Amino acid sequence: MKDSDFPAAKKIIFRGDLLAVAALGRFVLKTGERIFSTLGAMTLLLGQVSCVTAKGLFLPQQSLGREALIFQMVRVGIRAVPIVILVQMAIGMILPLQMFPKLDEFGQGNEIATINAIAGFRELAPLMTAIVLCGFAGASIAAELGTMVTAEEIEALRASALNPVNFLVVPRLLATVVMMVILTVIADVVLVISGMLTGMKLGVDPHTFYQLTIEAVNVTGFATGIIKAGVFGLLIGLIACFLGLSVKPWEGSEGVGRSTTNTVVYCIIAIIITDAIFTMIFYAHGLFD
Amino acid sequence: MSTELGKEPIIEICQMTKSFGSQRVLDGIDLKVYPGEIMVIMGGSGCGKSTLLRHLIGSLTPDEGSIKLFGREITTMSEKELDDVRKQFGVLFQSGALFNSLNIGENVALLLKEHTDIDESTIEIVVKIKLELVGLRKHADKMPAQVSGGMKKRAGLARAIALDPKILFYDEPSAGLDPVTSAQIDQLIIDLTKKLHVTSVVVTHEMDSAFTIADRMCILDKGRILKTGTRSEFETLRDSWPEDLQSEQDRLIRQFLRGDADGPITERAITSDYEDDLLMISVKSEK
Numbered sequence: 371m372k373d374s375d376f377p378a379a380k381k382i383i384f385r386g387d388l389l390a391v392a393a394l395g396r397f398v399l400k401t402g403e404r405i406f407s408t409l410g411a412m413t414l415l416l417g418q419v420s421c422v423t424a425k426g427l428f429l430p431q432q433s434l435g436r437e438a439l440i441f442q443m444v445r446v447g448i449r450a451v452p453i454v455i456l457v458q459m460a461i462g463m464i465l466p467l468q469m470f471p472k473l474d475e476f477g478q479g480n481e482i483a484t485i486n487a488i489a490g491f492r493e494l495a496p497l498m499t500a501i502v503l504c505g506f507a508g509a510s511i512a513a514e515l516g517t518m519v520t521a522e523e524i525e526a527l528r529a530s531a532l533n534p535v536n537f538l539v540v541p542r543l544l545a546t547v548v549m550m551v552i553l554t555v556i557a558d559v560v561l562v563i564s565g566m567l568t569g570m571k572l573g574v575d576p577h578t579f580y581q582l583t584i585e586a587v588n589v590t591g592f593a594t595g596i597i598k599a600g601v602f603g604l605l606i607g608l609i610a611c612f613l614g615l616s617v618k619p620w621e622g623s624e625g626v627g628r629s630t631t632n633t634v635v636y637c638i639i640a641i642i643i644t645d646a647i648f649t650m651i652f653y654a655h656g657l658f659d
Numbered sequence: 660m661s662t663e664l665g666k667e668p669i670i671e672i673c674q675m676t677k678s679f680g681s682q683r684v685l686d687g688i689d690l691k692v693y694p695g696e697i698m699v700i701m702g703g704s705g706c707g708k709s710t711l712l713r714h715l716i717g718s719l720t721p722d723e724g725s726i727k728l729f730g731r732e733i734t735t736m737s738e739k740e741l742d743d744v745r746k747q748f749g750v751l752f753q754s755g756a757l758f759n760s761l762n763i764g765e766n767v768a769l770l771l772k773e774h775t776d777i778d779e780s781t782i783e784i785v786v787k788i789k790l791e792l793v794g795l796r797k798h799a800d801k802m803p804a805q806v807s808g809g810m811k812k813r814a815g816l817a818r819a820i821a822l823d824p825k826i827l828f829y830d831e832p833s834a835g836l837d838p839v840t841s842a843q844i845d846q847l848i849i850d851l852t853k854k855l856h857v858t859s860v861v862v863t864h865e866m867d868s869a870f871t872i873a874d875r876m877c878i879l880d881k882g883r884i885l886k887t888g889t890r891s892e893f894e895t896l897r898d899s900w901p902e903d904l905q906s907e908q909d910r911l912i913r914q915f916l917r918g919d920a921d922g923p924i925t926e927r928a929i930t931s932d933y934e935d936d937l938l939m940i941s942v943k944s945e946k
Contacts, residue, residue, distance in 0.1 A: 518759070521754060521756060521759070522752045522753065522754055522756035523756050523757075523758055523759065525713075525718055525752065525756065526750065526752055526756035526757075526758070527758075528717075528718060528745075529716045529717070529718065529745055529750045530745065530750075530769075530770050530818075531741075531742035531743075531745035531746050531774065532769075532770075532773055533738075533742075
């Protein structure tokens with residue numbers, strides 16, 4: 371190899387480096403752009419929905435479509451009730467069984483009620499219900515709207531001067547929020563009953579269990595759970611409607627499949643992250659003392 | 660009814676272009692449609708005719724140029740103004756695009772409920788009338804999933820005329836239907852245009868149907884309008900000998916109108932680099 375070859379070789383390596391950096395830069399920029407534009411578009415959708423809802427609540431001439439809302443609530447929520455009950459019964463069994471032996475060592479076996487109540491009302495009831503609803507409501511809404519896009523139904527709505535946001539998104543989103551709250555209340559009740567039954571098997575007096583639960587769950591504890599539930603419902607409805615409507619007409623069944631899968635994945639991610647943020651905020655404000 | 664000069668066009672497209680990415684789908688479209696006529700837009704698959712229709716109904720906005728409906732420019736309108744215009748036209752989509760969660764009667768009633776103050780019982784009567792026009796009065800209670808493709812299209816047509824529109828747009832009205840049903844739909848288009856005094860714009864590639872219904876026709880190729888004329892002009896072109904036609908363009912139109920397998924369109928599609936393509940494979944495998 372001659373010396374004169376070196377600069378050229380160096381140049382190539384240098385260029386390769388540059389290319390890699392450039393590619394990485396492009397990737398970061400593109401991903402960033404996509405995330406921000408998606409979040410922006412979703413915020414816009416939320417704004418539109420809030421506008422329509424506010425108008426529907428305060429202006430008499432604009433109806434919210436009560437029939438559609440009730441239909442969606444039944445579809446989204448009622449069918450999920452048995453699954454939510456099943457899941458919360460299991461959780462109400464798991465928590466006491468996991469904690470009891472350790473607590474019993476210190477003679478604090480009764481405290482499983484406190485743990486069941488705190489973990490349940492603040493965290494597990496809204497969180498697990500939300501995850502059930504991701505599958506139940508999120509996937510089905512995204513698939514339905516996606517299919518409507520591919521079947522030209524959304525375009526037909528637009529061409530008929532009907533706004534898909536008023537007509538499809540608002541009832542679905544409101545239904546998800548309302549049903550999420552109702553289902554979480556059901557989940558709370560089931561959790562306590564299931565915990566109590568498990569406690570009885572472990573030798574905890576049901577009355578004591580009940581007393582400890584009442585002491586552990588104050589109004590703030592219950593309220594934080596419910597607020598979370600509402601926000602989770604909003605996230606599920608918003609993500610599902612957004613991804614469903616962003617299927618392109620020519621993408622066909624593949625697009626619908628992708629949007630359905632993405633809805634479940636993004637919903638779960640969004641819910642967990644939001645939960646973490648909420649918990650931090652509540653903790654910082656001393657709501658857990 | 661042929662071109663009525665002196666009348667103001669109800670639809671006027673001027674120098675309209677649209678690109679998707681780097682691909683120019685519509686390239687300098689000029690078209691006028693006059694009140695009361697049936698204008699048929701023809702063209703092969705992928706020539707941009709459905710895209711053109713989507714611009715006319717306000718689903719897409721052009722990159723350049725103007726589109727006027729009822730003398731009003733729609734390309735710069737807000738969604739709200741556009742909705743006012745949309746209430747004055749009806750669209751029959753390729754698949755019918757019925758709302759699947761509603762039955763056929765409800766599909767027709769929906770627009771009346773949302774856009775008018777008519778009371779329930781009157782709406783019911785109007786729905787019956789509209790369904791009778793398309794021959795579906797007895798099927799109002801059926802869900803879209805339960806009926807055939809032809810019935811879906813007829814139901815879609817009933818929905819499109821629910822608000823007594825002044826313009827009707829049809830996207831491939833006879834695509835995917837058997838010959839009899841297809842002929843029935845053609846007859847419906849003619850009848851409705853006469854009975855309701857509407858202007859119709861039909862996008863199709865079915866020549867039989869096009870020559871049955873059209874007052875005037877235009878042919879679209881690679882995003883450009885090759886020719887606009889009356890039906891008889893196109894009939895003359897179709898029935899002439901290729902030797903008599905002066906321009907390549909006329910021969911191309913003739914092939915399309917006749918549906919011949921051989922002709923300029925076919926020649927255009929055959930590329931000359933076939934041998935090179937094969938050679939490249941052997942060069943690659945040697946490496």
